[in-house]
Amino acid sequence: MTGADVIDRCQALARMSESADCITRTFCCPAMHDMHRTLRAWMEPAGMRAETDSAGNLRGVYPGQQVDGPWLLIGSHVDTVPDAGAYDGVLGVVLGIAVVQALHGRRLPFGIEVVAFSEEEGVRFGVPFIGSRGLVGTLDEALLARTDAKGISVAQALRDFGVGEAAARREYLGYLEMHIEQGPVLESLDLPLGVVTAIVGQTRAEVRFRGAANHAGTTPMHLRRDAMAAAARWIALVERAARATPGAVATVGSVHTSPGAGNVIAGEVRATLDVRHADDGVREALVARLRSAAEMIAVRRGLQVEWNARLSQAAVACDAILTELLARAAEACGQRAHRLASGAGHDAMIVAAIAPVAMLFLRSPGGISHHPDEAVNAGDVEAALAAGAAFLGELERRYV
């Protein structure tokens, strides 16, 4: 298969949608049946036996030389956000099938399982990673009982979809996820591929500055307790501090002023904060610094500040050895294997609980994702195909 063939397959799958106007494919929706039927029709000629597991994941099994040998898991998710692009998740599954197909039935010292995870985006049930949680065994009763907007539970959705048995527990030597970058880094470096070192940890908080709402005309500057002026100082500092911390990103994406009138000094401002870094210690130190800066700004101005923690998620490191092999594989195909952290979450975060993981990023034109304009270059897909095949070769040499 060529890169263009892989793109054609992704485009074919993009037509399987809940909506006539756009690409939307949530967990266990009817379009997922078409998706599975098509993926099976591609898996089987490549030598895989396809089965749906109890979490709605489609798993294509390509046995190795020994019945009790180890397995390599390759895959990604096939659900989407509403009004999505054609490549987020899906590309990794199609590439996995193509890599196996390129073996032309040749057996390796390990089996390969290509997985199409049923759910990663968290759209239907407000909780992400249902598919990979099912695979690793953390799809618990509480999550199965969770309901969607129509009151249908995860368990009921799975029954209605008609899922299979819990899959046989396999011993995985590793997990490879090939995914679009969904960001601008590789494009800015003019590189087709990147090797992911870690999936960043993340802190989210809501920060409230409380001052005093007052008349914008009659309150002199020195008698104000302006929550927006205080918040502005802090937001500028958030950016400065993140810029000064290599590898960190920090974002104030939403600001709400109250009462929010042009001629009234803001009495309260609510701002969101999102901080990410591949090193949890660096992230926590940065967050602590931003928090004390907010408090200092508030105290100096006679304001109160309230810090509401919303999320603190640890970073997940990719496996050093597997990542090194993946980088060598890419370099063997003539690519520079740029190391970068993933700023977004991926199924690999969950699978890391049961197996060493490695991730290959493909350049995202314009850095665009979660949008109909999401794209991928045929040449970059070709490079990823070659790197995937070379990665199997690297593993083969280690497992002989």
Added chain:
Amino acid sequence: MTGADVIDRCQALARMSESADCITRTFCCPAMHDMHRTLRAWMEPAGMRAETDSAGNLRGVYPGQQVDGPWLLIGSHVDTVPDAGAYDGVLGVVLGIAVVQALHGRRLPFGIEVVAFSEEEGVRFGVPFIGSRGLVGTLDEALLARTDAKGISVAQALRDFGVGEAAARREYLGYLEMHIEQGPVLESLDLPLGVVTAIVGQTRAEVRFRGAANHAGTTPMHLRRDAMAAAARWIALVERAARATPGAVATVGSVHTSPGAGNVIAGEVRATLDVRHADDGVREALVARLRSAAEMIAVRRGLQVEWNARLSQAAVACDAILTELLARAAEACGQRAHRLASGAGHDAMIVAAIAPVAMLFLRSPGGISHHPDEAVNAGDVEAALAAGAAFLGELERRYV
């Protein structure tokens, strides 16, 4: 009358409301009939003939020594914002009546007209100063045809209320408005009274910063075009520039982030700007500086900025001689006559088109106004009463 008597009268008028729960009294509402009836009942024993003019203003006429002599206008407005306090506007009318009453029928070289303006707040028709525009003769056809939320025009509202004839045109030697400060300056200086030098001019604008919405995790700091980070720099600068400009106030009271999600870099921010100063040149220079700063910040960051002018209103100077007489009057009563600019608009702005104007501010406890907690100290009202009487004495000495 004592200060406490004046406060009692304001409290009695506060019960005349459109709402059972709070003080709300808009232009020509039924409660305005009770208001007029009560004011008449106070004007007449003080020696005034009360009449409603064609704009719904109640005017109490206290003749001077000569039939064709000049007139002093004293007053303020008797409408309110929704859920108002008891003193904004009303206090100036009650004080005007009390000052005339204190003459005990003695004739002065000029007549006095106490006016209760029908409308100043702009609540019912979205346009302020209907009362004072009526008095000065700028209540034009376009304004009379303007309709409220129920489709009733200003002209119809006046007919329904049952207004009088257009009042006789009088030659005014001046206008005195006594009003609560509605700000914290006098309280911060521990002073009961202030003398207004000017009503500030005002610029309002909406400023849009346009960058690029992007994933908060996958977009490194150096590849962002974060509209909120840019806006924050600018808002901090707005505050700094206003603090560095004596007498200026500048406010960003409302900020709107778009798309406004915690994990998405803001692609667009809309911010309001309100700049006021007693000197139009200073205000315009400050606005120009803020505008070029917004443009510089945007250019440096690869953003666009859009500047939408919303209002540019010139300052109105109080009359220098009348203001000096008012300051002397206050000082003769043992008060320090602190000079300050009014950051809010007042009927005096409109009356200034036909007469020299002077304004006396009374300290606002807590700086609170347009709120049920709006208050005034009895001792401060007493001081204002004395200053008002002394002001008549100052004028008398000049007009003999």
